[in-house]
Amino acid sequence: MKLLVNIDVPDVREAEAFYIRAFGLTPARRFGDDGVELLGFEVPLYLLRKEAGSVGAGDSRRRYGRHWTPVHCDVVVDDLDAALARALEAGATQETPLRQADWGRIVTLADPYGHGWCLLQFLGRGYDEIATP
Known part of the structure; x- marks a missing residue:
């Protein structure tokens, strides 16, 4: 698959x-x-x-302003600060401040078409830091 x-x-x-x-x-x-x-x-x-306005799914029409969907992509990077600067320079919009968690660091972005993205930098053992047995 x-x-x-x-x-x-x-x-x-x-x-x-x-x-x-x-x-x-x-x-x-x-x-x-x-x-x-x-x-x-x-x-x-x-x-x-x-095309904007064309049928996407069901009765939903495509729109390219910021929109929410329960499916999004995470991009895992080695250097979150550098990756964020690169994305912003390319035209992304930062939506949240950088945040630190037990597993690493995260920031959320939107591309110029309204699609949401997360940039992640794993620290330590990454998600294994919070995985339950």
Whole structure:
């Protein structure tokens, strides 16, 4: 089994530039003007052009202002401060202050299309610090 991550965006070229600058991803395959495959995470990331207002799921319409979804991506980095600076410079919006937990550090962001992201830096044993037996 393999996991693919697809992100709907209104403009593939603009989104591609953001994700390359923010996370250091590398473009791979292109699908005309409607999609691009980006590599660099443990799973491929696909940016797919979908017009704002088009049907997303059920009766829901796509909108690219900040929105909430119960599914989001965490990006684990070695240096949270450097990764945050890079993402902000690329156009992300920081939504919360940096926070320290028993397992590491976290900050939440939104990309220019309203999708939520978390940047994580594991410290010590990472999630094993809080795992229950």
